[in-house]
Amino acid sequence: MKDSILREVTPLSQRDCFMIFSRIKQHFTFPIHVHAEFELNFIENGAGARRVVGDSIEEIDDLELTLITGSSLEHGWLDHKCQSKEIKEITIQFHGDLLNEQLLQKNQFRSVKEMFEKAIYGVTFSKETIKQIKDRLYSLASEHEGAHSVLNLFGILSDLSLSPMRELSSRSFNEHTQNYDSRRIERAYNHMLENYSKEVRLSDVANLVGMTEVAFSRFIKQRTGRIL
Numbered sequence: 001m002k003d004s005i006l007r008e009v010t011p012l013s014q015r016d017c018f019m020i021f022s023r024i025k026q027h028f029t030f031p032i033h034v035h036a037e038f039e040l041n042f043i044e045n046g047a048g049a050r051r052v053v054g055d056s057i058e059e060i061d062d063l064e065l066t067l068i069t070g071s072s073l074e075h076g077w078l079d080h081k082c083q084s085k086e087i088k089e090i091t092i093q094f095h096g097d098l099l100n101e102q103l104l105q106k107n108q109f110r111s112v113k114e115m116f117e118k119a120i121y122g123v124t125f126s127k128e129t130i131k132q133i134k135d136r137l138y139s140l141a142s143e144h145e146g147a148h149s150v151l152n153l154f155g156i157l158s159d160l161s162l163s164p165m166r167e168l169s170s171r172s173f174n175e176h177t178q179n180y181d182s183r184r185i186e187r188a189y190n191h192m193l194e195n196y197s198k199e200v201r202l203s204d205v206a207n208l209v210g211m212t213e214v215a216f217s218r219f220i221k222q223r224t225g226r227i228l
Contacts, residue, residue, distance in 0.1 A: 022090050051075075
């Protein structure tokens with residue numbers, strides 16, 4: 001399964017604090033991928049697109065903001081039902097040690113540290129939070145040179161860490177995908193990714209792994225904590 005996921009080599013160098021990419025596009029064309037760098041991804045006008053983060057597959061709204069700090073957590077955004085011809089996207093990538101462990105241990109950075117730990121599984125933020133943050137993201141995209149830009153990024157991360165957030169991928173997902181102790185979960189997840197542009201029915205996935213729908217739902221709940 002992992003062999004089918006693109007490992008992205010980002011342009012972020014060791015001499016950069018962060019890289020920011022701002023684009024307007026009509027389609028989501030970049031495949032599901034992984035990379036070592038932390039990533040904050042903002043999307044506007046992307047309603048109907050599908051977000052894939054680990055074993056979380058969801059349709060997004062017109063505003064989307066997701067933070068990912070898991071170096072082996074596959075993620076990506078797909079067209080799905082998105083009809084927009086002016087999708088706006090800002091992607092910020094930064095090294096995991098931009099805020100080193102010594103700094104994260106300080107009381108003032110406790111909430112940021114906790115956010116980074118949750119974002120190992122991917123976290124997404126509410127529309128209300130995004131509305132409050134998005135102008136600062138656009139501003140950072142237009143003025144990202146100099147030390148003040150790093151301080152602005154720190155401010156954004158700090159405010160996000162104090163906002164409501166929701167974890168995306170199940171906490172057991174990485175264990176299963178790394179250890180491969182459940183071939184059924186691997187096969188089912190692979191099938192869902194390969195057919196992400198279609199409607200994936202529970203009955204089809206259950207048949208694929210040789211189980212009834214009820215038994216497969218119970219199996220997934222026991223292994224991942226998720227209910228199908």
